[in-house]
Amino acid sequence: MFTTVETLAQQPFLAGLTDHQLSLLAPMTSRSMFHAGNRIFREGTPAEQFWLLTDGCVFLDTEVPGYDNFVLETLRSPAVLGCSWLFPPYRWNFGAVALSTTHALTFNGSLVRALFQSDPGLGYELTTRFLQVMGGRLHAARRRLADCQRASGHHGDL
Template sequence: MFPTVETLADQPFLSGLTDHQLSLLAPLTSRSMFHAGNRIFREGAPAEQFWLLTQGQVYLDTEVPGHDNFVLEKLRAPTVLGCSWLFAPYRWTFGAVAIDTTHALTFNGPLVRALFQSDPGLGSELTTRFLSVMGRRLHAARRRMADCQRATGHRRDL
């Protein structure tokens, strides 16, 4: 059974969408659960979905050759996870791992992209919301990397 329009309406990321728009998204949605330590997706792998975290926490990370993955940000529910499904070449630019038991609503990326073609207004609205999330996360990643540079005393000028 798909999550209901009411379930979707309760998600902050989808706040303000009409019942009609939510009814178009609901059939493209399922429920997921990730146990602590489970990798949700790996950097470079095909990106075919996104999630709205309803409970739990996730690390966004990036691969650093010869080292452990570098944590860019800790995401806490309620929030959106995954933006790479929206832009070609549809590959994850980061990785994600569950910190604790995490529940989410999972959206089928290719079907949502197809929906955007048939409903450009919805496509524009959600794309704008994803771009806002990406901007905030980029800023947070830059802050975290600057903090690491200060802590280690390393500076690299480009």
């Protein structure tokens, strides 16, 4: 099913983009559904897309010795899933698993990167937004690891 400009305009992450900018993104978008328990991507594998969650819940995890897929953060729609597609070497820094049936808009990363080259204004706008998401994720991961460290009785620096 084709994604419309109107559908994209409803996404908080894309708020404020012009109809023209949204019309450039729309052909690079498809719809996805992930069932509860399905792994969406695994840390270290190729990162080729990103998602805007429209319904559902996903957790981000990482491999930490002594833990089985340590959960760093839980994302609830509306949320952005995936930032690693934007920067070389285009490999996932975390993993992701659907906690419930999750619906999302899926964006083709290589096409969006090419669009950024041809439309630097849009590239700057979206890259800035992704950097804000990444900063929030880093802060959440640090907080989660610190909480876990306190709970285990370790008091070293993170």
